[in-house]
Every structure is written in structure tokens, then in C-alpha cells.
Amino acid sequence: MARRTSLPVTFVVPTIAILLVLSMVPTLYAIVIALQNRELSTPDYSWVWLSNFVDLFLDRRFLNAVWVSVKWEIVTVVATMVVAIGHGVLMFEVASPRLRNVYCLLFIIPVLLPRVSAAFVWKFAYHPLYGIATYPYRLLTGGLIFDPLSKPGTALFAVASVDVWQWGLFFAVIVLKLLETLPPQPIEAARLDHAKRWQIHAYVTLPMLKAPLISLMFVKMIESLRSFDLIYVMTRGGPGVATETLDMYAFSQGFIESGKVSYASAMAVLMMIATVITFTMLWKRVQA
Amino acid sequence: MKPGRLIGxxxxxxxxxxxxxxxLWTALNALKNNVDIITRVPRLVFTPTWANIGYILGRDSVLTGLYNSIVACGSAVLIGVVLGLPAAYAVARYPNRWAGDIQFFVLSLRFLPPVAVxxxxxxxWLQIGLYDTLPALIVTYSLLTISVIMWLAIPAFQSVPKEIEEAAFVDGYGAYSVFWRIALPVAARSLAGAVAFSFVLVWNEFLIALMLSSSNAKTLPIVASELSQQGMNVPWGILNASVVLLSLPPLLFLGVLSGFLNSVFRQKKT
Incomplete structure (x- = not known):
């Protein structure tokens, strides 16, 4: 449709201009603040250039937060993909078309919930004394107490389970839809060769879906960066610093504990650089 | 039936x-008195009470939060529709050498960590005196809604059969009226899904609202999260009721969004 019209310009330019302003102003300003020593308590500030960044690398709590964030990213992405592929394949194999529709509807519900709601729902459920999720444990052990959210070893996994509950089931629906779009001939051929059900999926269907599954993983990696709501409601980064991810630490440095906005901003800038570089590289690779 | 299938x-x-x-358990707890919630053995049979829900709906902070959420999310989605849909249409139908870059730029906005924004x-906002106001929140949320609506609407417009639009041009329609009268109505169902998705996204947003409001502009998720920090006696029933209230609006879109998902994958098949 190569017609001469002003439409592309009038439709695209204002929107992109607004998006550029809305995104670049805060981004550049974040860098500016990170080079100063602003605090919430006073309006005065001076330029300290890179000293916030130097301090960060000497800050053991920051290094811990980096490690927790990396752990969070790996645990949630891997678990989500495993749950999604497992349930997607199961639905494809054993559920009748009507049942599939029911499951698809049910599995979308958790991801629609506000993260705050999901976090509260599971915070109650994990309550050591009155929680519904810890009830089977109390029943089986005759009343022993299990408090997953306040043990350093389990807290991260307990919070991650909520993330997987939301995203894993939702992605299972997408995996099913992807399987349904595949042509039936290769599956039939494998069946005629006496391949077992799991072999068909491991060697035929899932390799055929490699590209969309990688895109799906990419989406999850981006969404996993948004862990703040869950952690803020469920553990506040605790016990100790066991679940303190980078955004949680930046928030508590900037707002709860000391109001060191510049320090928090330096952290945010590092996060931004790391994620933009990583995801740009990954994206180019996915597209290629 | 084979045992494997049964296990599956x-x-x-x-x-x-x-x-x-x-x-469902949370919804049930919202109807319980505190004594029925704080039990070592979960109770399924109890005398229901409307006190928790009544308390929630009677509190000014909750009503203000609800109002703020509706205004902030509604306006941001409206801005997203007005600016995002035309831009998406132009990228989908008049691709030029920047089309790929524009799409990548729109997606890359999603990489930005929310704290960094x-x-x-x-x-x-503090410096220009708009901190803790709804306009500040609306402008900030518009960044989210415009980019998400654009990202999802580009494929929706691309899936409109080109022949229909060509026919309209032959009939003497201009480029703008093709967009208004043909592309928008034909793609309407998928576009509704994209818009609903953007609404759910900002309705559920927490971190930005938490940082950009202190009292006047608090949205519902913030108010709900604060209820848990009141005093030593956690008002479990009230908390559960507030979670239910917060979760209802996104669930209203369940039908639209699952239809959207279906239509996305049906296109891929053909």
C-alpha cells in the first residue's frame, strides 16, 4: 500500500515523541541523581560523581542483593518453564477438548490477580498456625510448626512458588495452544514408528516449538524482574536479607531506612544498564 | 485406561x-469472623458475616483508593488507546525502514526496571509540585499503557486482511477513513483484548504507585497492602475482604482476555 498520505507521520510521530520524552527524561535523570548525593531529608546536594558506585561495590548487602536477584531470576524462570511445558503437554495428551477449555480458563486466573493479592493469598496460606497450605503438614506431624516464609533456606522458594503459580499455569495454556497449532503429520509418523508418548514430545513436538518457547522464556525473564510486589508483601526482603532483591534493597535504601535517593538511584542505574544490555543482546539473538 | 493417563x-x-x-479460600475467609479464621484446623462450616466487607466498603481510605485506581488506570488506558492504536496501525500498515526499530524501542521500555523509572x-514530581497527585500517576502510567497497547495492537492490525482495505481505497476512502471505518472495526475484538490487558497491567501495578504517592493519590493495591500493617491484631477477615475487592476488576476481564489468547493463536494456524 504505497499511497501518498500523511497518515504514518501524524500517527507515529506524536506517540513516539511522547514515549521518548516519558522514558528518556526519567532514565537520564536517574543517571544525574546517581552522580549526586541527594537525600530525602534535605533539599541540598552536591555532585559526588562516581563515589556512589564505588560504595556499592564495597557494600556487602548490595552484593547479596545481586546474588539474590540472580537466584530469583533462575529459580522462577526455570520452574515456570518446567511447569508450563509439563502441564501443557499433559493437557495436550490426556484432556478432552472440553476439559482443555475449562483448564485454560482456570489456569489464566492466577496471572490476572494483582501481585499484591496473590502475595496476600499465599501469605495467609503459608501462615504457620492458621494457613491452609501448611495445614496438611500440621495434620501429618500432629501439630508441628512449619513456617516457610521465615526460614532463610525456604523463604525465597516460598515466594518464588507464588510467581510460578501465576506464570507457570498461564504459560501452560500458551504451550497447549502452541502444540495445537502443530501439523499432525510428524506426530503420526513418530507414532507409526512406535515412539512412546514422551519420546514424541521430547524429540518431535518440543524441538518444533523451539523458537516460540525461547520467546516465551524471554518474556518470563523480563517479567521476573518485577518481583518487588511479591517480596514486599510477603517477606519485606527478610528473614534477614535472604529475599532482598535489588529493587527491594534500592527501595529500602531510598525510602524506608535512610532516604538515600542517590544511592538507590545508582543501584537502579546499574540494574538498568545490566538488563538493557542483556535483553538487547538476547532479543537480537532470538530474532536472528 | 492406562495408569499413565490416569496419573496425568x-x-x-x-x-x-x-x-x-x-x-476461593480467601473469598470464604472474607465472610468469616476472626474466630473462624484463627483455627488450627481450617473451618469449612461457619456462620457467615458481612461485617468485613461492610467495614472495607465503609472506609474512606479504601473508597479513595478505589476512586484513585479507577481514575488513574482509566485515564492512562484512554491515553494509551488514543496514542497507541493509531501508531500501531501506522507501523503495521505503512512499514518503513524504522518500523523494526520502533517495535524494538516499544518493547525495550518493558526492560526498564520500575525502580529505575x-x-x-x-x-x-516533587520538584514541580505534582508529587502525590493523580496527574503525575496518570502520566507515568501512560508510558506503560501506550507501549503495551502498541506492542499488542501491531499484530492485531497486521492480521486484518489487506484486501478489505484495498477494496475500501478503490471505493474512494482516504487513508484516515480506512483506519476509522475498516481497520478499527475489523480488528476490534483483538484490540479489546490488548486494551483489557493494559488495564489489568496498570490496575495491578504496585511499585510505581507506592513511590509516587504518600497520602492523596494512593491506589487500591497500596491501601490494601497497608491494611496488613495495622496494629498487633491482624484483622484477617478485613484483609481477606480487601484482597477480594482488589482482585475482582481484573477477573472481570477473564472472558475477554482468554478470547484474545485464542484469537492470537488461531491466526498463527492459518
Whole structure:
């Protein structure tokens, strides 16, 4: 449709201009603040250039937060993909078309919930004394107490389970839809060769879906960066610093504990650089 | 039936149960008195009470939060529709050499960590005196809604058969009226899904709202999260009721969004 019209310009330019302003102003300003020593308590500030960044690398709590964030990213992405592929394949194999529709509807519900709601729902459920999720444990052990959210070893996994509950089931629906779009001939051929059900999926269907599954993983990696709501409601980064991810630490440095906005901003800038570089590289690779 | 299939069905049934049960349990707890919640053995039979829901709906902070959420999300989605849909149409139908870059730029906005946006914006809004106001929140949320609506609407417009639009041009329609009268109505169903998705996204947003509001502009998620920090006696029933109130609006879109998902994958097949 190569017609001469002003439409592309009038439709695209204002929107992109607004998006550029809305995104670049805060981004550049974040860098500016990170080079100063602003605090919430006073309006005065001076330029300290890179000293916030130097301090960060000497800050053991920051290094811990980096490690927790990396752990969070790996645990949630891997678990989500495993749950999604497992349930997607199961639905494809054993559920009748009507049942599939029911499951698809049910599995979308958790991801629609506000993260705050999901976090509260599971915070109650994990309550050591009155929680519904810890009830089977109390029943089986005759009343022993299990408090997953306040043990350093389990807290991260307990919070991650909520993330997987939301995203894993939702992605299972997408995996099913992807399987349904595949042509039936290769599956039939494998069946005629006496391949077992799991072999068909491991060697035929899932390799055929490699590209969309990688895109799906990419989406999850981006969404996993948004862990703040869950952690803020469920553990506040605790016990100790066991679940303190980078955004949680930046928030508590900037707002709860000391109001060191510049320090928090330096952290945010590092996060931004790391994620933009990583995801740009990954994206180019996915597209290629 | 083979045992493998039976186990598979059992796992699926369990997953289906796990998907909805926690939420149903929360809804049930919202109807309980505190004594029925704080029990070592979960109680299924109890005398229901409307006190928790009544308390929630009677509190000014909750009503203000609800109002703020509706205004902030509604306006941001409206801005997203007005600016995002035309831009998406232009990228989909008049691709030029920047089309790929524009799409990548729109997606890359999603890479930005929310803290990295929220901290500088807080300082900026403080300086121009708009901190803790709805306009500040609306402008910030528009960044989210415009980019998400654009990202999802580009494929929706691309899936409109080109022939229909060509026919309209032959009939003497201009480029703008083709957009208004043909592309928009034909793609309407998918576009509704994209818009609903953007609404759910900002309705559920927490971190930015938390950083950009202190009292006047608090949205519902912030108010709900604060209820848990009141005093030593956690008002479990009230908390559960507030979770239910917060979760209802996104669930209203369940039908639209699952239809959207279906239409996305039906296109891929053909």
C-alpha cells in the first residue's frame, strides 16, 4: 500500500515523541541523581560523581542483593518453564477438548490477580498456625510448626512458588495452544514408528516449538524482574536479607531506612544498564 | 485406561484445583469472623458475616483508593488507546525502514526496571509540585499503557486482511477513513483484548504507585497492602475482604482476555 498520505507521520510521530520524552527524561535523570548525593531529608546536594558506585561495590548487602536477584531470576524462570511445558503437554495428551477449555480458563486466573493479592493469598496460606497450605503438614506431624516464609533456606522458594503459580499455569495454556497449532503429520509418523508418548514430545513436538518457547522464556525473564510486589508483601526482603532483591534493597535504601535517593538511584542505574544490555543482546539473538 | 493417563489426569485436576482454591479460600475467609479464621484446623462450616466487607466498603481510605485506581488506570488506558492504536496501525500498515526499530524501542521500555523509572520521577514530581497527585500517576502510567497497547495492537492490525482495505481505497476512502471505518472495526475484538490487558497491567501495578504517592493519590493495591500493617491484631477477615475487592476488576476481564489468547493463536494456524 504505497499511497501518498500523511497518515504514518501524524500517527507515529506524536506517540513516539511522547514515549521518548516519558522514558528518556526519567532514565537520564536517574543517571544525574546517581552522580549526586541527594537525600530525602534535605533539599541540598552536591555532585559526588562516581563515589556512589564505588560504595556499592564495597557494600556487602548490595552484593547479596545481586546474588539474590540472580537466584530469583533462575529459580522462577526455570520452574515456570518446567511447569508450563509439563502441564501443557499433559493437557495436550490426556484432556478432552472440553476439559482443555475449562483448564485454560482456570489456569489464566492466577496471572490476572494483582501481585499484591496473590502475595496476600499465599501469605495467609503459608501462615504457620492458621494457613491452609501448611495445614496438611500440621495434620501429618500432629501439630508441628512449619513456617516457610521465615526460614532463610525456604523463604525465597516460598515466594518464588507464588510467581510460578501465576506464570507457570498461564504459560501452560500458551504451550497447549502452541502444540495445537502443530501439523499432525510428524506426530503420526513418530507414532507409526512406535515412539512412546514422551519420546514424541521430547524429540518431535518440543524441538518444533523451539523458537516460540525461547520467546516465551524471554518474556518470563523480563517479567521476573518485577518481583518487588511479591517480596514486599510477603517477606519485606527478610528473614534477614535472604529475599532482598535489588529493587527491594534500592527501595529500602531510598525510602524506608535512610532516604538515600542517590544511592538507590545508582543501584537502579546499574540494574538498568545490566538488563538493557542483556535483553538487547538476547532479543537480537532470538530474532536472528 | 492406562495408569499413565490416569496419573496425568490426576496431576491436571490437582493443578486446576490449586489454580483457584487459594482464591476461593480467601473469598470464604472474607465472610468469616476472626474466630473462624484463627483455627488450627481450617473451618469449612461457619456462620457467615458481612461485617468485613461492610467495614472495607465503609472506609474512606479504601473508597479513595478505589476512586484513585479507577481514575488513574482509566485515564492512562484512554491515553494509551488514543496514542497507541493509531501508531500501531501506522507501523503495521505503512512499514518503513524504522518500523523494526520502533517495535524494538516499544518493547525495550518493558526492560526498564520500575525502580529505575520511579526514583527519578519521584524527584521530578516533587520538584514541580505534582508529587502525590493523580496527574503525575496518570502520566507515568501512560508510558506503560501506550507501549503495551502498541506492542499488542501491531499484530492485531497486521492480521486484518489487506484486501478489505484495498477494496475500501478503490471505493474512494482516504487513508484516515480506512483506519476509522475498516481497520478499527475489523480488528476490534483483538484490540479489546490488548486494551483489557493494559488495564489489568496498570490496575495491578504496585511499585510505581507506592513511590509516587504518600497520602492523596494512593491506589487500591497500596491501601490494601497497608491494611496488613495495622496494629498487633491482624484483622484477617478485613484483609481477606480487601484482597477480594482488589482482585475482582481484573477477573472481570477473564472472558475477554482468554478470547484474545485464542484469537492470537488461531491466526498463527492459518
Amino acid at each position: 489426569k490426576a496431576i491436571l485436576a490437582l493443578a486446576g484445583f490449586l489454580a483457584v482454591f487459594p482464591l 520511579a526514583i527519578p520521577l519521584m524527584v521530578i
